[in-house]
Amino acid sequence: MNNYSHIFREGLWKNNIVLNQSLALCPLLAVTSSATNGLGLGLATTAVMIASNVLVSLGKNWISKAVRIPVNVVIIATLVTLTDFALNAWLHPLHKVLGLFIPLIVTNCAILGRVESFASKSNVMSSLVDGIAMGIGFTWVLTILGGIREVIGSGSLFANASLLLGEWSSFLEITVIPEYRGLLLIILPPGGFLVLGALLGVKQKFELIIKNRQLQAVATH
Numbered sequence: 001m002n003n004y005s006h007i008f009r010e011g012l013w014k015n016n017i018v019l020n021q022s023l024a025l026c027p028l029l030a031v032t033s034s035a036t037n038g039l040g041l042g043l044a045t046t047a048v049m050i051a052s053n054v055l056v057s058l059g060k061n062w063i064s065k066a067v068r069i070p071v072n073v074v075i076i077a078t079l080v081t082l083t084d085f086a087l088n089a090w091l092h093p094l095h096k097v098l099g100l101f102i103p104l105i106v107t108n109c110a111i112l113g114r115v116e117s118f119a120s121k122s123n124v125m126s127s128l129v130d131g132i133a134m135g136i137g138f139t140w141v142l143t144i145l146g147g148i149r150e151v152i153g154s155g156s157l158f159a160n161a162s163l164l165l166g167e168w169s170s171f172l173e174i175t176v177i178p179e180y181r182g183l184l185l186i187i188l189p190p191g192g193f194l195v196l197g198a199l200l201g202v203k204q205k206f207e208l209i210i211k212n213r214q215l216q217a218v219a220t221h
Helices: 003-012 025-031 035-057 067-091 092-102 103-105 108-118 124-156 161-165 167-172 189-220
Strands: none
Touching: 003 167, 025 035, 025 092, 025 103, 025 124, 025 189, 035 067, 035 092, 035 108, 035 124, 035 161, 035 189, 067 092, 067 103, 067 108, 092 103, 092 161, 108 124, 124 189, 161 167
């Protein structure tokens, strides 16, 4: 539980919310039509995940097991509401794009699952690290998926990032393929399934290569 490097490996790769647990696929497929949208939703989810992990870990000794799940849901719902208000107040363009998928973070099984399986049984620091790792793991998949769909679908990358995330992010806006007419299928939800399937295949292939190299290394010794 206190091996932070192990927790990070689990969250970023080995037990990734999307690539391994296949959770949160609904917002993932609907929102990731661009890298900017994927990054925005990923960061919002990460903030909720970190805060909920820490709060549940702090209160685990005072919350009865009989009401633990309802209490955890209320904590997550409160944090999501605050996140929704904050985005609406300070990042209104992003809030308009993400729309209903911000409130739907409440129903994200990944958050409630980590709260139940990890934060309710671990100390505050471990829960904090777990929330960061799982959140970053979720965010990088959303951003990569959105980036691939955006490049193939419209020939750009992080389009309108400065409008959604602020002027500081204007350097992210890139026109990858000038005068590109785009491929609508990739931007639509079916395209999300196609790109996600490709990512899963690449991950499986990568892990197989690593495993074979480890077996070869053992055999040589």
